[in-house]
Amino acid sequence: MTTTPGQQQQHKFNNCFVCKDLVGENARTLRIAIGFGDFYEMDYIIVHEECCNDSVITRFIEHFENPTT
Numbered sequence: 425m426t427t428t429p430g431q432q433q434q435h436k437f438n439n440c441f442v443c444k445d446l447v448g449e450n451a452r453t454l455r456i457a458i459g460f461g462d463f464y465e466m467d468y469i470i471v472h473e474e475c476c477n478d479s480v481i482t483r484f485i486e487h488f489e490n491p492t493t
Contacts, residue, residue: 438470439470440453440470440471440475441456441469441470441475441480441484442471442472442475442477442480443472443475445472447472452472452473453470453471453472453473454470454471454473454476455469455470456468456480456481456484458484458485458488467488469484
């Protein structure tokens with residue numbers, strides 16, 4: 425059985441991009457995605473609501489463009 429990348433992402437555990445803690449099932453979160461339009465998503469991050477601040481999007485873009493940092 426083959427799976428698409430989107431299907432694989434649904435089954436992995438997510439950690440908050442900022443604090444690195446595991447995101448609980450009932451945690452209030454934001455999902456920030458990078459892609460093209462509404463139909464092609466290349467990558468995304470999950471952030472606890474309380475961890476979100478103005479620099480999160482900038483850090484995500486920098487991480488996406490240079491994943492080794």
